[in-house]
Amino acid sequence: MPRGLFVFTLLYGGMTVLAGVLAFKQVQLWPSELAVESGIFAFLWLVVISSTIAQLYGKALAQRLVWWGFLPLAISASLIALVLALPPSTEMVEFRSEDLAAFERVLGQTPRIMLAGPAAYIVSLLLNIWIFDRLRGSGEATTIGLMIRGALASALSQAVDSLIFVTLAFYGEFDISDLLIGQVIAKVTLSVLLVPFLITGGVKAARWLDRR
Incomplete structure (x- = not known):
């Protein structure tokens, strides 16, 4: 297994949980x-890693990585549910009740949000890989071409990600128009400003690791 692929696969699993x-x-x-929402920073790394793997090791492998990303998601969700269900210690209840409330508030997300996240994850990342690969063409990849492909694929997939997540998580609870528009604009902006440089850096890093 190429060292670059090994390292980036480890990073991918961590980012799926952290997002x-x-x-x-x-x-x-x-x-x-x-x-x-701050999860975008970890999610952009998922975009960068999957695009880097598609660029160096092929689209099929990148797509398998996205599907396998459900494994750390499922395990982490199960562990969170277990920890939330277990009774806290008497010391924490008595002396650290604010910490306990904050912990439960952050990790005890509603079922709609828990379902919306994975749905947006699988659709948007598979779409990102598909667009990134389709724009590749048959010629030798240049740095500028790689940056443009990364920006376009990330921007389009992030717009779809926002549409899916916000709709599934919050539709019917309040007017989601402003939130949806703001999320799309913000995520597309970050995709254009950050992803091109992160992908080129990721490709160079993976190649360097492979040579080692």
Whole structure:
């Protein structure tokens, strides 16, 4: 197994778990008024890693990685459910009740959000890989071409990700128009500004690891 593939696969599994935890906080994209859930930062790494693997090791392997990403998701969700169900210690209840409440609030997400996340994950990442590969063409990949393909694939897939997640998680609870528009604009902006450089860096890093 190429060392670059091994390292990036480990990183991928970690990012699938971390994205759901970070998503609890929304951050402002300075200097605009746009806000985005922080899980996007881990999710963009999933985009970068899957695109890097598609570029170097093939689309089929990248797609399998996305499907296998459900394994750490399922295990982490099961462990979170177990820990939430277990009774807290008397010491924590008596002296650290605020910490306990914060822990349960962050990890005790509603079932709709728990289902919306994986649905958006599988559709958007498979779409990203498909677009990234389709734009490849038959010629030798250049750095500029790689950056453009990465930006376009990420921007389109992130727009779809926002549409799926926000609709499944919050439709019917409140008017989701503003949230949906803000999320799409914010995620597309981050995709265009960050992903091209992260993908080129990821490809170079994987090649360096493989040579080692």
